[in-house]
Amino acid sequence: MKSIFNLFTSVKLTIVLLIFFALSSGLGTFIPQQRSPDEYVARFGQLANVLIGLQLTKLYQSLWFIVLLCLLALNIIICTLNRLSPKFKKVFRPRLIIKTKELVALKIMTKLKINKSLDTTKKELKRELSSRHYRIKETEKEKKAFLLARKKILGWFGADVVHLGIIIILVGGIISGLGGFKKNLTFSEGEVLDIPEAGIKLRLDKFETEYYPNSSVKDWKSTLTILKKDKSVLSRVIEVNHPLSYKGFVFYQSSVEWDWTNPSVEIWIKKSKNPSFLRKIKLKVGEKVRLEYENTQIAVLYFFPDFVINERNEITTRSLQPNNPAAFIEGWQADEKILSGWIFARFPDYSRIHSNKETDFSFELKDFKTDQFSVIQVRKDPGANFIWAGCALLMLGLFLAFYWSSREIKVILEEMFGKTEITAGGVASKNKDAFQVEFKKIAANLRRLN
Amino acid sequence: MNESILFQIAFILYVISAILYFSFLFSKKENTAGIGFKFAFVGLLFHTIALILRTIECGHAPFTNMYESLSFLSWASILAYIIIEAKYKILKAGPYFILIVIALMALASSPLMPKEATPLVPALQSYWLWLHVSVTLLGEAFFAMAFITSIMYLRADLREKKNKVVKSSPSSEKLDSISYRCIAIGFPLFTLGGLIFGMIWAYKAWGRYWSWDPKETWSLITWFVFALYLHTRIVMGWKGRLSAYIAAIGFLAALFTYFGVNYLLAGLHSYG
Numbered sequence: 278m279k280s281i282f283n284l285f286t287s288v289k290l291t292i293v294l295l296i297f298f299a300l301s302s303g304l305g306t307f308i309p310q311q312r313s314p315d316e317y318v319a320r321f322g323q324l325a326n327v328l329i330g331l332q333l334t335k336l337y338q339s340l341w342f343i344v345l346l347c348l349l350a351l352n353i354i355i356c357t358l359n360r361l362s363p364k365f366k367k368v369f370r371p372r373l374i375i376k377t378k379e380l381v382a383l384k385i386m387t388k389l390k391i392n393k394s395l396d397t398t399k400k401e402l403k404r405e406l407s408s409r410h411y412r413i414k415e416t417e418k419e420k421k422a423f424l425l426a427r428k429k430i431l432g433w434f435g436a437d438v439v440h441l442g443i444i445i446i447l448v449g450g451i452i453s454g455l456g457g458f459k460k461n462l463t464f465s466e467g468e469v470l471d472i473p474e475a476g477i478k479l480r481l482d483k484f485e486t487e488y489y490p491n492s493s494v495k496d497w498k499s500t501l502t503i504l505k506k507d508k509s510v511l512s513r514v515i516e517v518n519h520p521l522s523y524k525g526f527v528f529y530q531s532s533v534e535w536d537w538t539n540p541s542v543e544i545w546i547k548k549s550k551n552p553s554f555l556r557k558i559k560l561k562v563g564e565k566v567r568l569e570y571e572n573t574q575i576a577v578l579y580f581f582p583d584f585v586i587n588e589r590n591e592i593t594t595r596s597l598q599p600n601n602p603a604a605f606i607e608g609w610q611a612d613e614k615i616l617s618g619w620i621f622a623r624f625p626d627y628s629r630i631h632s633n634k635e636t637d638f639s640f641e642l643k644d645f646k647t648d649q650f651s652v653i654q655v656r657k658d659p660g661a662n663f664i665w666a667g668c669a670l671l672m673l674g675l676f677l678a679f680y681w682s683s684r685e686i687k688v689i690l691e692e693m694f695g696k697t698e699i700t701a702g703g704v705a706s707k708n709k710d711a712f713q714v715e716f717k718k719i720a721a722n723l724r725r726l727n
Numbered sequence: 728m729n730e731s732i733l734f735q736i737a738f739i740l741y742v743i744s745a746i747l748y749f750s751f752l753f754s755k756k757e758n759t760a761g762i763g764f765k766f767a768f769v770g771l772l773f774h775t776i777a778l779i780l781r782t783i784e785c786g787h788a789p790f791t792n793m794y795e796s797l798s799f800l801s802w803a804s805i806l807a808y809i810i811i812e813a814k815y816k817i818l819k820a821g822p823y824f825i826l827i828v829i830a831l832m833a834l835a836s837s838p839l840m841p842k843e844a845t846p847l848v849p850a851l852q853s854y855w856l857w858l859h860v861s862v863t864l865l866g867e868a869f870f871a872m873a874f875i876t877s878i879m880y881l882r883a884d885l886r887e888k889k890n891k892v893v894k895s896s897p898s899s900e901k902l903d904s905i906s907y908r909c910i911a912i913g914f915p916l917f918t919l920g921g922l923i924f925g926m927i928w929a930y931k932a933w934g935r936y937w938s939w940d941p942k943e944t945w946s947l948i949t950w951f952v953f954a955l956y957l958h959t960r961i962v963m964g965w966k967g968r969l970s971a972y973i974a975a976i977g978f979l980a981a982l983f984t985y986f987g988v989n990y991l992l993a994g995l996h997s998y999g
């Protein structure tokens with residue numbers, strides 16, 4: 278038990294754990310994570326079983342990775358606490374009476390002789406030290422005076438604050454992992470959805486997509502109203518990067534989904550022999566429209582947003598995004614089908630129209646319209662506030678550790694035949710060169726008393 | 728004056744500065760290096776205006792494609808160099824460091840890098856983008872400076888072991904301590920920009936502060952390497968060669984986070 282405890286007080290273990298942690302998280306970036314077993318077999322063959330067995334395919338959620346994190350946490354906690362109590366004692370209950378030997382052993386030290394009485398010298402020294410913002414403690418024993426002058430004592434605790442911050446971040450991560458809640462809502466305008474977990478209902482009042490001049494998406498905006506017991510309590514427009522928070526639940530605009538159940542299309546019809554002929558028709562899928570021309574009727578039978586021919590030679594849609602919109606049309610004259618085929622919005626030249634009769638019609642799929650759903654993600658992440666608090670502590674600790682250099686000067690004054698002999702030594706937590714410069718200046722100013 | 732002309736002027740000034748620095752390496756005339764330093768400084772001014780113009784032209788922070796981000800990284804590196812040089816006076820690091828900057832600038836101006844400003848996808852429209860990228864790259868610039876001084880340390884250490892004294896060269900002890908000072912600046916910046924601002928932004932945009940995407944993971948690895956540096960050095964007192972090696976590995980990890988992840992691994996961050 279004791280030896281396990283000792284192991285965790287060791288910074289050598291920290292070094293081993295940090296290396297392990299870095300290597301294993303690096304490994305996870307070269308193996309695609311959280312895919313289906315088939316994908317791993319296709320990619321890695323025989324090796325796939327080993328990867329899955331060792332949980333390398335969900336490395337960051339794997340048992341061994343979490344154990345590694347816990348060991349690191351335990352190491353930080355035990356190591357920091359183990360050093361903290363002697364440090365507290367040293368900083369808050371310092372020994373004032375010390376031996377000359379201890380000072381002489383310090384790297385930054387000096388010995389002086391001043392031709393003044395002990396009291397005068399001490400007064401001068403104290404004035405000098407306080408003008409440099411040192412706080413002074415003093416005592417006397419056996420005709421010797423002992424001074425302890427310190428400033429920025431928090432600088433000794435920088436590392437501890439850093440480690441506390443890391444622990445709080447880890448705790449936040451655990452809380453997020455266990456207590457988090459996430460749900461995707463797909464809405465159309467005017468719809469009200471129940472969110473029992475939050476005890477509210479949510480209504481989408483308005484949804485719009487903004488575009489750049491080059492027609493790529495600029496932003497999605499949803500006007501949301503929160504309803505409690507069917508009374509509206511809050512109404513806000515949310516967009517990407519500007520979520521809405523309500524009692525711990527956060528509503529994010531995540532993206533858009535298309536409703537392809539009832540699209541309508543706009544088709545332009547031309548005749549090659551008659552350049553002045555142009556008919557623009559708008560119709561729903563399944564609808565038939567009379568052209569007022571040679572008794573012709575046009576119908577749209579199918580519409581696919583992302584037209585593709587799969588490996589089994591079937592025509593289908595690859596996704597629900599309008600990446601390659603295509604419509605299948607038929608033309609009729611009286612009761613006779615005269616043409617049928619696919620036309621493409623993005624590739625007008627690829628239209629494939631089969632005609633049963635001599636016709637010179639050509640078709641273009643100009644536009645399509647359909648309802649859009651706003652996709653809103655609802656999250657509750659009770660760990661998030663721990664994360665931010667931990668991050669703040671982490672930064673504060675780093676600042677203390679690197680830039681809040683704690684300085685300490687110990688002095689022994691002893692009167693000998695009307696003169697005062699001074700032995701002084703100093704320690705700084707950081708930036709020892711600057712401290713040495715200050716130390717020498719203080720000594721030089723004292724010497725001037727002679 | 729448009730952005731790309733100013734960028735090219737800055738580039739030329741950096742090249743002149745490098746030539747002066749290298750002639751200082753051979754002639755040992757400190758004057759030459761001093762003029763080189765001034766050229767780098769003036770280059771930085773032109774470069775600053777170029778970045779400001781770019782921001783005005785495209786209407787958002789200039790960090791959205793590789794050209795913009797390389798240009799900013801070069802700018803940050805020169806800034807880091809000027810700060811360290813003004814404080815610690817290590818003229819000898821100048822030539823090597825400016826060489827890195829020139830490599831970055833050359834990469835930025837290569838025809839392979841698309842230069843036109845593209846409209847931002849919705850997730851990127853946030854002032855956190857600005858904070859996240861600028862602070863991170865500034866931190867990485869100091870890591871680059873630590874890398875150069877660490878390599879110089881390793882050479883100086885070898886030389887001193889063989890009892891060869893080159894008068895004009897900084898001592899290995901000084902290089903070791905400057906390398907540490909660079910990391911003492913770079914580490915807090917990288918922590919703030921790379922990890923904390925990154926988490927805040929991810930939380931605002933996607934609702935999760937951490938998702939183990941390759942870029943995030945590699946930033947964390949970089950961070951761990953420098954944590955390793957601090958612990959071995961300050962707690963265990965293993966200074967010198969080991970510190971220099973770890974600082975070099977840390978910089979390489981940062982470099983991989985910056986380039987490798989975009990080109991070799993896929994994830995949320997591989998936008999442009």
Ligand code: HEM
Pocket residue numbers: 285286287288291349350352353354356357360435436437439440443675678679954957958961962
């Ligand atoms: C994983 C990320 C970690 C980071 C970023 C980190 C950061 C730091 C920093 C910045 C210092 C201050 C060095 C200085 O005084 O300038 C420090 C010191 C220290 N760290 Fe860590 N640390 C980490 C993990 C750990 C762990 C797991 C342990 C567990 C043993 C540990 C133990 C220590 C100790 C004992 C010190 C010296 C404390 C003192 O000066 O009294 N650290 N650490």
